[in-house]
Amino acid sequence: MKKTLLLIHTGGTISMTTDESGSVSPALNNPLMGEIASLNVLDDIIEIEAFNLPSPHITPGHMLELKRIIDKTAAEQEIDGVVITHGTDTLEETAFFLDLTLDGRIPVVLTGAMRSADEVGSDGLHNVLSAVRVASDEDSRGKGVLVVLNDEIHTAQNVTKTHTSNVSTFQSPQYGPIGLVTKSHVHFHHAPLSRTHFEISELGGPVALLKVYAGMDSEFLIHAAAAGYAGVVLEGLGQGNVPPSVMPGIRKLLGENIPVVLVSRCFNGIAQPVYGYEGGGRMLYDEGVIFAHGLSGQKARIQLLIALSAGLCMDEVTASFSGH
Ligand SMILES: NC(=O)C[C@H](N)C(=O)O
Secondary structure (H helix, E strand, O other): OOOEEEEEEEOHHHHHHEOOOOOOOOOOOOOOOOOOHHHHOOOOOEEOOOOOOOHHOOHHHHHHHHHHHHHHHHHHOOOOOEEEEEEOOHHHHHHHHHHOOOOOOEEEEOOOOOOOOOOOOOHHHHHHHHHHHHHHHHHOOOOOOOOEEOOOOEOOOOOEOOOOOOOEEEEEOOOOOOOHHHHHHHHEOOOOOOOOOOOOOHHHHHHHEEEEOOOOOOOOHHHHHOOOOEEEEEEEOOOOOHHHHHHHHHHHHHHHHEEEEEEEEOOOOOOOOOOOOOOHHHHHHHHHOOOOOOOOOHHHHHHHHHHHHOOOHHHHHHOOOOOO
């Protein structure tokens, strides 16, 4: 059955071309524009170029702008789903931002490419077509924002870029994809159990993300408190621990009512308050550090930013992280 989709381009390698020196940059005219329309797989397509940016240039402000475009278009006319083309470097952050803030009524699918539009074996158009098929599929409803590349369907919550250049870069460590796209079918084999949703209209923040390392001190954390950061996410060690020399910085932030969210820098497993030694997870938990269950640092940062943007108090921010 044919459908009406909103196709939004934002830039990324999928919209880039390569010059004679091998340098890859945004094309003046997006090479994807009109390509899906010409395949005649949809009843109707509303195709817009929101931005033409490499994804390292994408900010939470651009993510909020995408949410507004989707809300406005869906309010003005009947659409069955949304596909967004995006650079792969920050694709997972935009996907999770939209997952947390859109109403989830229609499927929203993000895709990108590892090879530029004019490169031999370019994966761009194939990925957009797969994303269009997923966004048009009734089974995609109610699964949150999805990421489709290389014939796999991932949730925005779990997916991450794992390889600098391989076309199979997008993976969901410890959970795996929730479906696949074959030549004839969109096939889901899993469904997410829960979803967190926030109502936001403006952005708060800023929120910092710091990786914890052996011998780390408190300097950046103390600076974050003085510089007006509204929240800090720490990628802690192992099950969720920090060196004792980081404790003064954490206490400074918590003392000023600035939330500190902890994830593990391990890409498998969940941070937990297990260890009772100085800087151990149990001590962090007892002093008010919020454990983000199974989220990566970059996803926890997006969620903390959104929770603060929604005006949540410390207890509500804590509760919002217990759902994962
Ligand atoms: N494959 C890509 O899209 C990477 C590019 N640097 C971007 O994120 O815009």
